[in-house]
Amino acid sequence: MLILDEKKIRKGKPIGLPYQGSKKKISKKIIEIIKQNFGTDKIIYDIFGGGGAITAEFLLNGLSVYYNDLDKDATDMFLKVISEDKEYLKTLLVSREEFFRIRDKDDKTVDDNLKLLINSFGNNNKNYLYGKEHADIKYRLALEIIKRHDVFSGYKQTQTWKNQFRVLQQLQWLQQLQQLQQLERLQQLEHLHITNLDYKSFSDVKDAVFYLDPPYENTKQYYKGDTFDSQSFYDWAYEMSKKNIVLISSYEISDDRFKCVYEFKTAKSTLQSGCAGKRYEKLFMVK
Numbered sequence: 001m002l003i004l005d006e007k008k009i010r011k012g013k014p015i016g017l018p019y020q021g022s023k024k025k026i027s028k029k030i031i032e033i034i035k036q037n038f039g040t041d042k043i044i045y046d047i048f049g050g051g052g053a054i055t056a057e058f059l060l061n062g063l064s065v066y067y068n069d070l071d072k073d074a075t076d077m078f079l080k081v082i083s084e085d086k087e088y089l090k091t092l093l094v095s096r097e098e099f100f101r102i103r104d105k106d107d108k109t110v111d112d113n114l115k116l117l118i119n120s121f122g123n124n125n126k127n128y129l130y131g132k133e134h135a136d137i138k139y140r141l142a143l144e145i146i147k148r149h150d151v152f153s154g155y156k157q158t159q160t161w162k163n164q165f166r167v168l169q170q171l172q173w174l175q176q177l178q179q180l181q182q183l184e185r186l187q188q189l190e191h192l193h194i195t196n197l198d199y200k201s202f203s204d205v206k207d208a209v210f211y212l213d214p215p216y217e218n219t220k221q222y223y224k225g226d227t228f229d230s231q232s233f234y235d236w237a238y239e240m241s242k243k244n245i246v247l248i249s250s251y252e253i254s255d256d257r258f259k260c261v262y263e264f265k266t267a268k269s270t271l272q273s274g275c276a277g278k279r280y281e282k283l284f285m286v287k
C-alpha cells in the first residue's frame with residue numbers, strides 16, 4: 001500500500017472545472033500521495049486530464065505536467081478560464097432560453113461550452129439548472145446580485161448583501177463561479193504542456209509518472225461515437241508500467257494483473273484497512 005501523511009496535504013479548496021467525473025474531491029490527496037511515495041523528480045503525465053483537477057493541483061505545487069485529453073473542448077475550457085478574469089466569468093451565466101439555443105448549435109465555441117457546463121444540472125451540458133417555472137426569476141435575481149456585489153469575495157457585508165448572498169448560494173451559480181475563479185490562481189504556465197491525443201500516443205515515454213483516470217469500466221462512455229475499450233487500455237498500462245510509474249484511478253479493475261495500492265475512505269470508514277470497499281475511489285498499480 002502507498003503511504004499518505006495527511007498533515008502535508010495542501011490547505012484550501014481544490015480547483016478544476018466542474019467536469020463530470022472530476023477528481024476534485026481527492027485531487028489534493030492524489031498529488032500528495034505521488035509526492036510522498038515517488039518524489040518530485042519525474043515528469044508527470046495526466047493523460048485523461050478532463051477538467052484539469054489533477055493538472056491544476058500539480059501546477060499549484062510548482063510541478064511540471066503534461067495535461068492531455070482526447071477531447072479538445074475540455075482542455076480549451078481549462079485554458080480559457082485560467083487566462084480570463086472575473087468580469088469574464090460573470091458573462092457565463094445564461095438564461096434558460098439562451099442555454100437551449102447554445103445546446104442546439106452545431107459549432108460551439110469555448111465560451112458556449114463553458115456556458116453549457118456551468119448552467120447545466122449536474123454539469124451534464126444537457127439540462128438547464130432550473131425547470132421552466134422558476135428559471136427566469138432565478139436567473140434575473142442572480143444577474144442582479146452579481147451586478148451589484150463582489151460575489152467572488154463577499155467583502156461587502158451589509159445586511160442586504162448577506163441576505164442576497166444566501167439566496168445566491170442556494171442558486172449554485174455562485175459556487176460554480178467561485179470554483180472557476182480559483183483556476184485563475186494558476187500562473188506559471190511554462191510548466192503546463194497541453195495535448196489532445198489518444199493515450200496510446202504516449203507509448204514511447206520512459207521514466208515518468210503516469211496518472212491515469214480513464215472512463216470507468218462498465219459505464220458506457222463514448223468519445224464522439226467511440227466506446228472505450230478498457231481491456232486494451234489495461235494491456236497498454238501494463239506495458240507502460242515496465243518503464244514508468246503508472247497509477248490508475250478507479251473504483252474497481254477487473255484485470256488481476258493490477259492491485260489496489262490506496263483507498264480513499266471517508267472519515268467514518270478509516271478503521272477498516274485494506275482495499276475492500278466497492279464504494280470508494282482507489283488507486284491501482286501493477287502487482
Ligand SMILES: C[S@@+](CC[C@H](N)C(=O)[O-])C[C@H]1O[C@@H](n2cnc3c(N)ncnc32)[C@H](O)[C@@H]1O
Pocket residue numbers: 016019020021022023024047048049050051052053054068069070071074197198199200213214215216223228
Ligand atoms: C474520468 S474522465 C477524467 C476526469 C479528470 N481526471 C478530472 O478530474 O476532471 C475521463 C476522460 O478521458 C477522456 N478520454 C476518453 N478516451 C480517451 C483516449 N482514448 N485518450 C485520451 N483521453 C480519453 C475523456 O474525454 C474524459 O475527459
